[in-house]
Each structure stands twice: as C-alpha cells, then as structure tokens.
Amino acid sequence: MMKQEQVMKFKKLFEDQKAALLYSYKFINEDFTIQTDEMSDEVDLTCAEMEQGMKMRLRSREALFLKKINEALEKIQAGTFGVCECCDQTIETSRLEVRPTANLCLSCKEEEEQREHRSADGRKSKSMGLKPSLRIA
C-alpha cells in the first residue's frame, strides 16, 4: 500500500493538472469561436479548417487526459490509487512519478504492450507470442 503522504502528493499534482487543463480547454474553445467568425474567403477557410482540425485533435487528447486525471482522483477517493488494475499489486512509485495516471504496474503494462504488438503484427506471430519463454520477465 502507498503511504498516505505520497497519495496526497499525487492528489495535489492531479488537482493542479486538472486546473491547468480546464483553463487551456476553455482557452481553446474561445479561440475556436473567433476563428469561425473571422472566416472570409476561400483561402482563409482552408487555413481555418486546418487549424480547426488541429485544435480538435488537441482537444480530444486533452479530454482523454482529463478523463484519466478524473479517474485517478476517483481512485484516490476510493483508496485504490497506485494499485495495478490487472494484478492488484502496488504500482512502482518510480513508475507513478513518470506517469502518474498509470493504472497498470510495469510488468502488466509490458504484457499489454506485447499483446498490442502481437495483434498489430497479425496472425503469423500469434502462436509464437503465446510461448511463455518469449515473455519479458
């Protein structure tokens, strides 16, 4: 189990990140409206469309990050923060310091990445990947 003191440190970090994110989120949305109003001719339209696409991607990334922060804050509330969702072991503190929203411990994450890699690789490596000897210990 993680020390309460450490949990509080992460809680503060998440609250700060959330506040910063909500601020920039608001800023992007406001900027968005100005862009649409200022569109005049064809050239500007293309340019504005490109910018809109970029901003929308940025927004969806931020929305995902915000979702992760909210989930982490919920876990802190529930007392399950820093516990691996897969194996119920405590996630390494060093890992949480690099990636505070991590919900898997390092070995489970590696396994997940291997699985993703295998499915992306297609069928040919499927049977090979199932051999335990090929797993990262």
Ligand SMILES: [Zn+2]
């Ligand atoms: Zn795990």
